[in-house]
Amino acid sequence: MSHGSSPGHGHDGSHEPSPYIELDREAWARLAHQVEDPLTEAEITALRGLGEQLDLQEVRDVYLPISRLLSLYVEKAGQLHREQEEFLHRATPPRTPFVIGLAGSVAVGKSTTARVLQHLLAHWPEHPNVALVTTDGFLYPNAELQRRGLMQRKGFPESYDRRALLRFVVDIKSGKDEVEAPLYDHLTYDVVPDHKVRVEHPDIVIIEGLNVLQPARTREDGRTGLAVSDFFDFSVFVDAKTADIKDWYVSRFLRLRETAFRDPGSYFTKYGALSRDQAVAEATRIWDSINGPNLAENVLPTRSRATLVLRKSADHSVRYVRLRKI
Numbered sequence: 001m002s003h004g005s006s007p008g009h010g011h012d013g014s015h016e017p018s019p020y021i022e023l024d025r026e027a028w029a030r031l032a033h034q035v036e037d038p039l040t041e042a043e044i045t046a047l048r049g050l051g052e053q054l055d056l057q058e059v060r061d062v063y064l065p066i067s068r069l070l071s072l073y074v075e076k077a078g079q080l081h082r083e084q085e086e087f088l089h090r091a092t093p094p095r096t097p098f099v100i101g102l103a104g105s106v107a108v109g110k111s112t113t114a115r116v117l118q119h120l121l122a123h124w125p126e127h128p129n130v131a132l133v134t135t136d137g138f139l140y141p142n143a144e145l146q147r148r149g150l151m152q153r154k155g156f157p158e159s160y161d162r163r164a165l166l167r168f169v170v171d172i173k174s175g176k177d178e179v180e181a182p183l184y185d186h187l188t189y190d191v192v193p194d195h196k197v198r199v200e201h202p203d204i205v206i207i208e209g210l211n212v213l214q215p216a217r218t219r220e221d222g223r224t225g226l227a228v229s230d231f232f233d234f235s236v237f238v239d240a241k242t243a244d245i246k247d248w249y250v251s252r253f254l255r256l257r258e259t260a261f262r263d264p265g266s267y268f269t270k271y272g273a274l275s276r277d278q279a280v281a282e283a284t285r286i287w288d289s290i291n292g293p294n295l296a297e298n299v300l301p302t303r304s305r306a307t308l309v310l311r312k313s314a315d316h317s318v319r320y321v322r323l324r325k326i
């Protein structure tokens with residue numbers, strides 16, 4: 001194999017056989033050359049709109065080959081669908097959307113990665129309609145979290161209406177043409193009442209959230225139910241050193257303090273008045289009491305369940321990509 005680390009020769013130097021293929025950045029970026037469609041000007045403009053910090057060379061080197069690989073999976077899943085229907089002698093019903101789960105810590109870059117992949121995947125003509133749904137809409141509203149004593153556990157598995165989220169994914173994979181998800185607003189720090197996000201006739205649905213790779217829970221009667229991840233056709237885990245993620249969280253908090261927190265409608269207007277040092281202390285407190293423990297206890301343990309792991313360095317550049325063997 002000419003590309004990067006061979007299987008079993010991972011970044012940790014281990015020579016044990018492993019069920020993963022690991023490609024370092026250089027090897028992965030080489031794949032970009034075999035991706036025939038370069039980005040169009042319109043796409044570059046759209047991607048720039050996602051945030052001035054996004055490095056477009058990084059998009060070309062790393063995210064474009066990922067989108068091509070994903071497109072390959074989508075295409076082959078369609079082929080398998082047709083052949084299965086033929087084997088079962090069924091009049092081929094339309095295939096269900098291809099569902100991609102995207103997991104990782106708060107502030108690791110899930111939303112950014114999801115939006116880039118959404119744009120890039122929509123570029124391939126075989127599947128133009130790519131929907132993106134975040135799981136925060138399925139958090140219990142603040143009033144309910146307060147009632148359950150979970151306001152300081154936002155983002156932990158128990159802070160979500162897991163049944164509703166599972167129902168949503170089951171509906172998508174059942175082939176329902178239109179599905180609706182609740183919406184979360186980061187400004188008010190709460191679920192928006194009476195407002196839904198509608199997903200219509202998607203070819204691909206990206207479901208992004210902290211806990212999407214959680215395995216099913218074992219119930220009191222000892223039976224194991226289903227988890228949303230049981231309905232994923234592919235999954236991505238965005239990964240980085242915990243210390244780096246904490247820095248990104250604090251920096252984002254400081255940036256929000258200068259922008260969104262000043263909005264009178266924001267739950268965080270109180271933070272607008274904080275000095276820089278006080279804001280760093282507050283972000284650190286939230287990280288150390290909520291997001292850090294959630295990462296360690298619930299999010300990180302699901303990493304090895306992902307089909308693909310994207311490991312980022314402190315400057316957000318992807319250091320290596322780990323993919324499950326098939």
Ligand SMILES: Nc1ncnc2c1ncn2[C@@H]1O[C@H](COP(=O)(O)OP(=O)(O)O)[C@@H](O)[C@H]1O
Nearest residue numbers: 053054105106107108109110111112248252316
């Ligand atoms: N590829 C990237 N390049 C540069 N900055 C990034 C990248 N991905 C994320 N960031 C920055 O890191 C922070 C967290 O990213 P975000 O996508 O909001 O994380 P999440 O959705 O996981 O909470 C944001 O400030 C974002 O601008």
Ligand SMILES: CC(C)(COP(=O)(O)O)[C@@H](O)C(=O)NCCC(=O)O
Nearest residue numbers: 106134135136154155209210286290
């Ligand atoms: C809303 C979130 C739980 C993320 O939800 P997700 O979309 O990953 O399901 C998270 O961004 C959050 O607000 N956590 C609570 C602690 C904090 O204020 O950072």
